Amino acid sequence: MIKKIIGIGSALLLAAAGVSAQEQVLNLYSARHYSTDEALYTNFTKATGIKINRVDADDAGILARLKAEGTASPADVILLVDAARLYKGEVDGLFQPVKSKLLDDAIPAQFRAKPTAEGTPWFGFSTRARVIVYDKLKVKRDDVDTYDELADPKNKGKICIRSGSHPYNLSLFGAVTEHLGEQKAEAWLKGVVANLARDPVGGDVDQIKAVGAGECQIAVSNTYYIARLLRSNNPEEKALMERVGIVFPNQNSWGTHVNIAGGAVAKNAKNPANAVKFLEYLAGAEAQNYFANGNNEWPVAKGVKVSNPALRAMSGGEFKSETIPLAAVGANQVKVQQMLDRVGFK
Numbered sequence: 001m002i003k004k005i006i007g008i009g010s011a012l013l014l015a016a017a018g019v020s021a022q023e024q025v026l027n028l029y030s031a032r033h034y035s036t037d038e039a040l041y042t043n044f045t046k047a048t049g050i051k052i053n054r055v056d057a058d059d060a061g062i063l064a065r066l067k068a069e070g071t072a073s074p075a076d077v078i079l080l081v082d083a084a085r086l087y088k089g090e091v092d093g094l095f096q097p098v099k100s101k102l103l104d105d106a107i108p109a110q111f112r113a114k115p116t117a118e119g120t121p122w123f124g125f126s127t128r129a130r131v132i133v134y135d136k137l138k139v140k141r142d143d144v145d146t147y148d149e150l151a152d153p154k155n156k157g158k159i160c161i162r163s164g165s166h167p168y169n170l171s172l173f174g175a176v177t178e179h180l181g182e183q184k185a186e187a188w189l190k191g192v193v194a195n196l197a198r199d200p201v202g203g204d205v206d207q208i209k210a211v212g213a214g215e216c217q218i219a220v221s222n223t224y225y226i227a228r229l230l231r232s233n234n235p236e237e238k239a240l241m242e243r244v245g246i247v248f249p250n251q252n253s254w255g256t257h258v259n260i261a262g263g264a265v266a267k268n269a270k271n272p273a274n275a276v277k278f279l280e281y282l283a284g285a286e287a288q289n290y291f292a293n294g295n296n297e298w299p300v301a302k303g304v305k306v307s308n309p310a311l312r313a314m315s316g317g318e319f320k321s322e323t324i325p326l327a328a329v330g331a332n333q334v335k336v337q338q339m340l341d342r343v344g345f346k
C-alpha cells in the first residue's frame with residue numbers, strides 16, 4: 001500500500017516536472033475587446049515559449065469571476081480597459097503587487113497604482129483620451145472645446161453620451177471631480193443631464209453615429225473608436241467622419257482626460273513569474289508600438305514614438321493631457337456613482 005502511494009506520488013512529480021519543462025503556460029483573463037490583439041499574444045508566445053490560455057469577458061465580469069473563484073482561480077494575469085476597474089480590483093484584493101524595476105522604470109507613475117511595500121498592484125500599458133465629437137454644420141468648435149461646456153445651457157438638447165455608470169464615464173467624471181471638487185462636479189453633472197438629447201443608450205460609436213443621423217449634435221467618445229472610423233473604408237463611415245469635428249477638451253486648462261488599459265497579476269496566480277514576464281513584455285517596444293498601430297491607442301512607456309496617421313490626424317500631433325494620477329480617479333468612483341444617482345444620470 002505504502003509503495004503504491006509512493007509510486008503515484010513520484011508519477012505525479014514527474015508529470016508536474018514534465019509540464020513545467022515542456023509547456024510553460026499563462027492563464028490570461030482579458031477585457032480587451034479588440035480583434036487585432038491576437039498579434040500581441042502570438043508574439044509573446046513566439047518570444048518566450050509560454051502558451052497563453054485566454055478567457056474573454058468585460059471588466060466587471062472578470063472581477064466577479066476572480067472573486068467567485070477565490071483561491072481556486074486559474075487566472076495568472078488580468079487585462080482590464082479602465083483605470084477605475086483596475087483600482088476596484090486592487091481594493092478588493094484580487095491582485096498581487098509586483099516588484100519589477102523594468103515596469104517601474106517604463107511606466108510613468110501617473111499611469112500605475114500607488115506602490116506599496118509589497119510592490120505595485122497594477123500598471124497601465126496604453127492610453128486613450130475621452131474627447132468631444134460635434135456636428136460641424138450645427139455647432140461651433142468654440143462651444144465644445146471644454147468638458148465644462150457640456151453642462152452649459154447653450155448646449156441644451158444636443159448631447160449624446162453612453163450610460164453615466166459605464167467605466168469610461170465613471171473615470172471621466174472621477175477626473176472632473178478631482179479637478180473641480182465634489183460640489184462643482186455634481187453641479188456639472190446635473191448640467192450635462194439637462195443637456196442630453198436622449199437617454200443614454202449604446203456605446204461610444206453609437207453616439208457618434210447619432211450625430212450623423214441628426215439625433216444629437218455633440219457626442220463623447222474614446223479616441224480609438226474615432227481612429228477606427230477615420231481609418232474605415234466604408235463610405236457611410238467616411239461621410240460621417242467628414243461631417244464631424246473632434247475636440248481634445250480643456251487644452252487651455254487642465255488638459256484632456258485620458259484613461260488606460262492595463263494589467264495586473266492575479267492574487268492566486270499559479271504562474272506568477274510568467275505573469276510578470278507578460279506584463280514586462282507589454283511594456284516593451286514591440287507591444288507598445290502595437291497598441292498605437294493595432295488598436296489606435298497611445299503607448300505609455302517612455303520614449304516610444306507613434307507613427308499612426310489616424311492618431312495624428314485626430315489630435316494634430318500633440319495634445320495636452322491631464323496629469324492627475326489615475327489611482328486618484330479610481331478612488332473617486334463611489335462618490336461619482338452617488339452623484340449620478342442624485343442627479344438622475346442613467
Ligand code: FE
Nearest residue numbers: 033081222225
Ligand atoms: Fe472600449
